[in-house]
Amino acid sequence: MRLRHKPWAKEKLEQYPQYVISQPESLKGKWGTVFENQQPLHIEIGTGKGRFITEMARANPSTNYLGIELQESVIVSALDRIIEAEIPNVKLLNANAVDLPQYFEKGEISRIYLNFSDPWPKVRHEKRRLTYKSFLQIYEELLPKQGEVHFKTDNQGLFEYSLTSFSQYGMLLKYISLDLHKSDFEGNIMTEYEEKFSSKGNRIYRCEVQFR
Template identity: 70%
Template sequence: MRLRHKPWASEKISENPQYVVAQPEEKKGKWNEVFGNDNPIHIEVGTGKGQFVTEMARANPEVNYIGIELYESVIVTALDRLIEAELPNVKLLNVDARHLTDFFATEEVGRVYLNFSDPWPKNRHEKRRLTYKTFLKLYEDILIKGGEIHFKTDNQGLFEYSLMSFSWYGLHLKFLSLDLHNSDFEGNIMTEYEEKFSAKGQRIYRVEAQYQNQ
């Protein structure tokens, strides 16, 4: 993700706490109160400019979505999208996913989406990959029993690594596709990166990984 310095982003984010939730650690264990219903909560880690969470929220009003993004200069575009969409079932958090357990209680999250996560191809950066074992432990700590990670990427190396990491952790792999756009998967909602890479002819890989802790 190419980052552009946007000095006004911080102000815009703090002016819109109904979309980019301020002090999210105070909402830990209370997200259903924030949304005002008992619907499941699905999170996207590394949400970028927010197309996926916004369109998922529009398509699935019975699910609450939270997009998590580290950079203000990126999340501010997702914020514009949410202001425009006026949907009650989607929020954003401007936080580092390394601290997910500060923001969500045990079994508070129904599903984790990882879309086009940064590949960090160098071995010495393995720990930064969002499918590294320490992240899988964080997701396990906040997901419902038998919860799932739904993962899409165009990056073959990251996909192979992630399949091994999921398997090593004991997750059960389902609906594995090596070419999502030429598969029988229905209802795919594209992310910004997915649109960009598939337009260049890149294949999209997808898998669902389920924790075996029911």
């Protein structure tokens, strides 16, 4: 699906510094100051239009949430959602995942969510997949020992690839669901894509993995 360009998005993001983080490199080791507390910080890489991260923040006020999205024309929709919600424990960061080690100290992030990431199905694009080993190395740099990554997708090929990638990296597979919406998993919060795909009958895959 082609992304509709919003030339005004950058300016709008700059108008809301209370929600959209600028100069994140200056916050390395000091993210508690952004939320004015020392609660655990969970991040979603590829936050899209922000439904998941906003509803997670609403449901878990004792945890801080940061939605990370590369595309300005997408994250501006997440900003609209957060403005409307008026929830203090959720912020946004317009950034590329490969740059995250520049912004966070080891252990400063408590959990990482990957929801409906681009599958990059062509073999030559493997290194762009957010579950490729180079990204797993980044996540390991950011998380504390035994930190977790929670992953959801409707793409069976990406899910199978990711399970292999996690295993080859030496991660512990703590939870696997091959059909999330027919499982006994409680407390699932859907993304926009999840609602769209599941309404069409698509199976949703989910796993929780842990660094050793």
